[in-house]
Amino acid sequence: MDRTVSRRGLLLGGAAAGAGAVGGALAHRWAAGAPTAPQEAAALPLNGERTVPFHGPRQAGVETPPQAHAAFTAFDLGRDVDAEGVRRLMRLLSDDAARLTRGEPALADTEPELAAVPAGLTVTFGFGPGLVERVDPDAVPGWLRPLPEFDHDDLDPRWGQADLLVQVCADDPVTVAHAVRMLGKDARAFTEPRWTQSGFRRAHGSEADGTTMRNLMGQVDGTVNPRPGTADFDHLVWREAGPPWLAGGTGLVLRRIETHLDTWDELDRPAREAVIGRRLADGAPLTGGGEHAEVDLAATDATGLSVIADFAHVRRSRTDDPEERIFRRGYNYDLRDHGTPEAGLLFASYQADPVRQFVPIQRRLDELDLLNEWVTAVGSAVFAVPPGCAEGGYVGDTLLEG
Amino acid sequence: MDRTVSRRGLLLGGAAAGAGAVGGALAHRWAAGAPTAPQEAAALPLNGERTVPFHGPRQAGVETPPQAHAAFTAFDLGRDVDAEGVRRLMRLLSDDAARLTRGEPALADTEPELAAVPAGLTVTFGFGPGLVERVDPDAVPGWLRPLPEFDHDDLDPRWGQADLLVQVCADDPVTVAHAVRMLGKDARAFTEPRWTQSGFRRAHGSEADGTTMRNLMGQVDGTVNPRPGTADFDHLVWREAGPPWLAGGTGLVLRRIETHLDTWDELDRPAREAVIGRRLADGAPLTGGGEHAEVDLAATDATGLSVIADFAHVRRSRTDDPEERIFRRGYNYDLRDHGTPEAGLLFASYQADPVRQFVPIQRRLDELDLLNEWVTAVGSAVFAVPPGCAEGGYVGDTLLEG
Numbered sequence A, B: 001m002d003r004t005v006s007r008r009g010l011l012l013g014g015a016a017a018g019a020g021a022v023g024g025a026l027a028h029r030w031a032a033g034a035p036t037a038p039q040e041a042a043a044l045p046l047n048g049e050r051t052v053p054f055h056g057p058r059q060a061g062v063e064t065p066p067q068a069h070a071a072f073t074a075f076d077l078g079r080d081v082d083a084e085g086v087r088r089l090m091r092l093l094s095d096d097a098a099r100l101t102r103g104e105p106a107l108a109d110t111e112p113e114l115a116a117v118p119a120g121l122t123v124t125f126g127f128g129p130g131l132v133e134r135v136d137p138d139a140v141p142g143w144l145r146p147l148p149e150f151d152h153d154d155l156d157p158r159w160g161q162a163d164l165l166v167q168v169c170a171d172d173p174v175t176v177a178h179a180v181r182m183l184g185k186d187a188r189a190f191t192e193p194r195w196t197q198s199g200f201r202r203a204h205g206s207e208a209d210g211t212t213m214r215n216l217m218g219q220v221d222g223t224v225n226p227r228p229g230t231a232d233f234d235h236l237v238w239r240e241a242g243p244p245w246l247a248g249g250t251g252l253v254l255r256r257i258e259t260h261l262d263t264w265d266e267l268d269r270p271a272r273e274a275v276i277g278r279r280l281a282d283g284a285p286l287t288g289g290g291e292h293a294e295v296d297l298a299a300t301d302a303t304g305l306s307v308i309a310d311f312a313h314v315r316r317s318r319t320d321d322p323e324e325r326i327f328r329r330g331y332n333y334d335l336r337d338h339g340t341p342e343a344g345l346l347f348a349s350y351q352a353d354p355v356r357q358f359v360p361i362q363r364r365l366d367e368l369d370l371l372n373e374w375v376t377a378v379g380s381a382v383f384a385v386p387p388g389c390a391e392g393g394y395v396g397d398t399l400l401e402g
Helices: A007-011 A022-032 A038-043 A083-101 A112-116 A129-135 A173-187 A231-237 A269-276 A313-317 A354-367 B007-011 B022-032 B038-042 B083-101 B112-116 B129-135 B173-187 B231-237 B269-276 B313-317 B354-367
Strands: A069-077 A122-127 A164-170 A191-200 A250-259 A331-335 A342-351 A375-385 B069-077 B122-127 B164-170 B191-200 B250-259 B331-335 B342-351 B375-385
Touching: A069 A129, A069 A173, A069 A342, A083 A122, A083 A129, A083 A173, A112 A173, A164 A173, A164 A250, A173 A191, A173 B191, A173 B331, A191 A342, A191 B173, A231 A342, A250 A354, A269 A313, A313 A354, A331 B173, A342 A354, A342 A375, B069 B129, B069 B173, B069 B342, B083 B122, B083 B129, B083 B173, B112 B173, B164 B173, B164 B250, B173 B191, B191 B342, B231 B342, B250 B354, B269 B313, B313 B354, B342 B354, B342 B375
Parallel strands: none
Antiparallel strands: A069 A164, A069 A191, A122 A164, A122 A375, A191 A331, A250 A342, A250 A375, A331 A342, B069 B164, B069 B191, B122 B164, B122 B375, B191 B331, B250 B342, B250 B375, B331 B342
């Protein structure tokens, strides 16, 4: 797990840890219409001050509890950028990330004051096949290539494979905007921007910690995720085998899954629940129990029909092969400011080997999953997420100094 | 001031009000990697549960402390919609707003579970001249018309005047997305959607309560705002004179101000500070004091030059006429997902009379304000914000039942 530290919490010697709640205190002050006394405000640890360390054996932003906001930005390397260029680029971006995640301005930060609220900021880098080839064609792992085509995909190259991914997550949208801008400016001399995909979840403080997210279709989404910090998670997510430079890294599949909310609206609740195989109210399987209960795929109803239909998403996504599992850390998107509304899920999954772990699941869903009627993948890309770096190092140094 | 209530706080008899802070408690749990015990989570009042009453003599969302996220959506009435149609529309939307702001599903809510986190949701309605004319041509206040043209504007009709504005604000982006979708669906039978403008500020819990916002240029933005709850605020913002249906209402000017961050980047800090007349670090006037100190427009430096230049934004926006003041409640925008990045400020100002209060300020800025080099208004619209409604009533009933 990431160590998560409140700077003010440290200053206070952690004394605030067991105490009450900022939400109630603020609500009280607003209710009374009383101004905020500076000393009172200073006594409240702020989520905006929370930092997640950038340095460490693994990159942050994977097992870090998902922050409220994410921006995935992708770049293609300039034609003339060689291994030395990639080295300079990754040194620069790692330095920016280390500073910004501490709540400090980037070097030559044009708006240093906007850097003062880290709000749990993480910056996570992923390498596309193009970048690894540029450095060392023999270092590209076998799975680092475009996913096979799926029948129900309708991929737009606009959201396609790129050389470098920068995933920026924080609980504050201003923090994300500032970090994206600073990192983008420093990448400019080496790259062409390819795309940005912005997403969101519930705000920090909106729901009890550990609540499984809901997507914009209203479904509880991500119930079967392996739990960070367990041996199961480590085995599924963090790479042990393969090219040595990737030991302690992982693989990221990022798919842009558009949701057809207008036709989804035509379904009533029982139909929506049958499509998934879970109850909308709490995400529990239609065969009973709580959200985390095992799905009983053999259960039948009074008429002898399967409770979980053949076409149900939950049946199609399951497997008896314990290796065919992934860790999902997705974000909703909802773009309305440029005309036609466009909404869906930035499906981000981490797994040690996307071909071995993700592809079989997606094949079963592609073959027969009624949900395909209402969702379409319009973007797809795969990235190798290198291990983290030590202070003084940079992400990718295991590849570039190898 | 709005009364701001935490449902869980009420259940707890307000006992949590004086207590510590959720940020520290959560950080502690994450640091320890411990799972969240349900009873522990239940004891924490959540900001997501906070509600702001929809009903009351004034609409919420004006003097309500600005939430983190806003979506301004605009609609034009269908050609055949008469006063009775407007009445039905506003009854429907007011009912949706009353329910959603309580954290309850809208009637026929297709994703009722997404309504469970109000997170301080407010829904504020504004009427364009077209809507008021449709009901009663004699009821249009003189100021409810497009602003005069300003030389530095480059208005795109895409962000122009519309018949109905729905301003949705909450601390949670999922809450905003859900409310916008539900309200938009219920408006569909009566209107054509015109535009959506989405914006953000610092997240709840990112900064001490009452901190003046910064825009994406890094400037402290909104220092001279009148303070909600004061007689000065009431006089400047809430209408006393004019058509009786607007008593207790206000006027909204919404301008989309694009920021040219690439050329702004070419300025060093002293130049940026001279353009505004305030220090970037804390928003204090260049003539000294703290953020809220009076600007000394007469001060000169050692060479005899004005410390606050003739072209400085702070000089141009000031006046000796105490009536020429407005209340700003703006939001940043930063759109990157559709190609060319586009960033700026959704300038939202409330004033009893935009022509008397806003226009003279903007004229002075238009004539001579160096900031015009880096910002351009690309959208502009004016709306009459009716008073609030009682339970059983609806926003606009003072016009429609008059």
